[in-house]
Amino acid sequence: MSKRLPYPKLEASTGEKYWRSLREEADAPDFQDALLREFPDGASEPPEGVSRRDFFRYMGASMALAGVAACRRPDERILPYAKAPEDVIPGNPLFFATAMGWNGTAIGLLVESHEGRPTKIEGNPRHPESLGATNTFAQAEVLNMWDPDRSDSPVDI
Numbered sequence: 001m002s003k004r005l006p007y008p009k010l011e012a013s014t015g016e017k018y019w020r021s022l023r024e025e026a027d028a029p030d031f032q033d034a035l036l037r038e039f040p041d042g043a044s045e046p047p048e049g050v051s052r053r054d055f056f057r058y059m060g061a062s063m064a065l066a067g068v069a070a071c072r073r074p075d076e077r078i079l080p081y082a083k084a085p086e087d088v089i090p091g092n093p094l095f096f097a098t099a100m101g102w103n104g105t106a107i108g109l110l111v112e113s114h115e116g117r118p119t120k121i122e123g124n125p126r127h128p129e130s131l132g133a134t135n136t137f138a139q140a141e142v143l144n145m146w147d148p149d150r151s152d153s154p155v156d157i
Helices: 022-026 029-036 052-069 136-145
Strands: 094-102 105-114 117-123
Touching: 022 029, 094 136, 105 136, 117 136
Parallel strands: none
Antiparallel strands: 094 105, 105 117
C-alpha cells in the first residue's frame, strides 16, 4: 500500500493558503465541514409512512404532469391586414433580386415570396457571376431569410 505524502499548503504573499491537489483539498477541515452541511438532516431517509414504491409512483406522476403542462401551444393571434399592402395579392408570388456572398464573390439570386414570406431561391439569369445558377448553400438560405428569432443587427458574443 502506498503511503500518502502530506503536501504542505502553498502560501501567497497575502498569507492565503492554497491546495495543490484535490485530495489535499478534500482533507481540509473546512471542506469536511461543508460536506457535512451539504444536505439538511434526514434528507437521505424516506419520510415515515411512504414506501419506496409509493415515492417513485408520486414522482413519476408529477414528472408526467410537468411534461404535459410544458406541451401546450403558445398563444399566438394571427390577424388579417388592417390595410393590405399594394403589391401583395394572395396566391400571386412576388420576386426580389438579391445577392449572397460566396468565396469572395457574389451569387445573384431571385427570391420568390408569398405574402411576405420567402419560399424559393433561384439563380438570377441576368447576374454576370452566377448566370442563373445556384449551389446548395444558396438554396438553403431560404431558411435563414425567414426566421422571426433571427437577430436584426450584429451581436457581440
